[in-house]
Amino acid sequence: MNIKKYSFPCLIMLMIIGAVACKKNNGFNAVISEDTSKPLPVSNIKVDNFNGGANITYNLPNSQNILYVLAKYKINDNTDRETKSSYYQDTVVVEGFAKAKPYQVTLYTVSRANVMSDPVTVTVNPLTPVYSVVRPSVNLTADFSGVNITAENPLKKQIGIVVLSYNNNTKSLEIEDQRFTKDPIINYSVTGFSSTQRQFGVYVTDRWGNISDTLQKALVPLAEEAVDKSKFSVLNLNTDSPIDFGWTLPYLWDGKQDGNGWHTRYGVALPYSCSFGIGKTYKLSRFVLYERTGDQYTYKFANPKVFALWGTNSSTPTDVQLPVTAAEGTVIGNWINLGNFRFPDPPSGSLPTAINSSDNDFVKNGVSFKMPSAAPAVKYLRIAVSTVWGNEAAAHLMEFTPYGTPQ
The missing domain is CATH 2.60.120.260 (Galactose-binding domain-like)
Structure with missing residues (x-):
């Protein structure tokens, strides 16, 4: 059975837009310097892992020419990410990792002339990502004219819930509803279905595009008018x-x-x-x-x-x-x-x-x-x-x- 998971960009874009809208301009584009010497890398690196990410702290070299610290890393097999932290901070946050396993993060200091230091590689071990924390608690039950979706989000972090139903025309599961929430208890219904058996599905996603496996159930929506x-x-x-x-x-x-x-x-x-x-x-x-x-x-x-x-x-x-x-x-x-x-x-x-x-x-x-x-x-x-x-x-x-x- 074909499950069209690629149809959720609207949900992801809303999440990303919300994140970008809140981001401050830390002056990373203010590259003005005639000093083109290579900066020294960060040192004394420490890692504090959390669900789906890690805080990496470090000591900066003693130089007024450094503009920011750049972290490069993969959050899954296909997606590269970069995170910047200004000279005035001692921590860079890396997040969006798809699984709880070791990942390599490469750190650079970047000068005001946009010259990068030699790389320093550190291993992070993010805890279980939030979307994977939520997924085991997700359930589908028949409801009046539709299905009821319940789940628990104990970390109260933003996740997306995507509900699918079988479409007789396309012979596949198609997206019926998608929403994102930080609520600790998720309980809502998707309605508008006749009282006949239909295959339904639901999966959990996040704003980095990570997707859980799909829970599928054949249900008969309860009759209502x-x-x-x-x-x-x-x-x-x-x-x-x-x-x-x-x-x-x-x-x-x-x-x-x-x-x-x-x-x-x-x-x-x-x-x-x-x-x-x-x-x-x-x-x-x-x-x-x-x-x-x-x-x-x-x-x-x-x-x-x-x-x-x-x-x-x-x-x-x-x-x-x-x-x-x-x-x-x-x-x-x-x-x-x-x-x-x-x-x-x-x-x-x-x-x-x-x-x-x-x-x-x-x-x-x-x-x-x-x-x-x-x-x-x-x-x-x-x-x-x-x-x-x-x-x-x-x-x-x-x-x-x-x-x-x-x-």
Whole structure:
């Protein structure tokens, strides 16, 4: 079976761009000197190995003509890398090694006239690379309309997860989803598949292009359907937040991710809440949330950051004030807390105040939230927002799309 692993450059490029964007100019290009004598090499070399790399410390020769130290090395059989460290530092970091084994690193001092010293070779023994640390914990299980991916990243270092599925047209495993994360616990789902057996795969990569072996499983995604939003209805509860700006509740399920949505009045008490019926009883599997986007709004303003979903299967929902926070499973009146959720941080790793176009696209495409398996079947829902991304005393949402199995 052909596994197309070479289709992940988008993921790798995003990682590399993020790394390059943070790199400072240490003046390595400021080559101005008439002294063309060969500099002496570094001495007293010591190695401190870490996962996938090593810190190499040394003593520099006593010369004001040295500009930087250059390390040359291979991180695998095919890839050469170079790392520079300025004259003002005594350590060069070498990283990206594919395996936990000995590697040769060649060090040079480089003068301001761009003259290199004689080489000095040192052996590093990097510990197990982070992508290989994560790989044994990776697992695939069937989920509603797709597969669930779990893994552990105890070192909290950036890795990429690439999910594949078998394509009947190309007769090969093709990339379905790719994302990178530093999260210690990885748990998410890739959806959009019919409830028929299909071969799935997943592998782990890093920003240097190293790739783990592929875990493959034949799975049958669980059946689910989009809840029919034409059957939704407003549930008028006095304890819900007043609505303002003409952004009435039905805009929350009108099928449009732009234009109007649900918007609370400014200055009302937490939590900012709204309530509605979903037509009939469903065991919800997940929901997709569409927040307000654009330079002024993405990860800003009154977009929800922390919120809860409450539900009831009673034909006569009680009008009770919801708490700002409550544990999953908490019952108040005939409402039960179905789950507590936090909107994910910008996937680029940027601060919410400095997002890029990929972060905006991530939010614009809708973010899926998996429902806890213990959540009961319900026919009425309440969204209760406790924290928003901006310093605003209100909340707004563009669209809410739930999925599940009718009961």
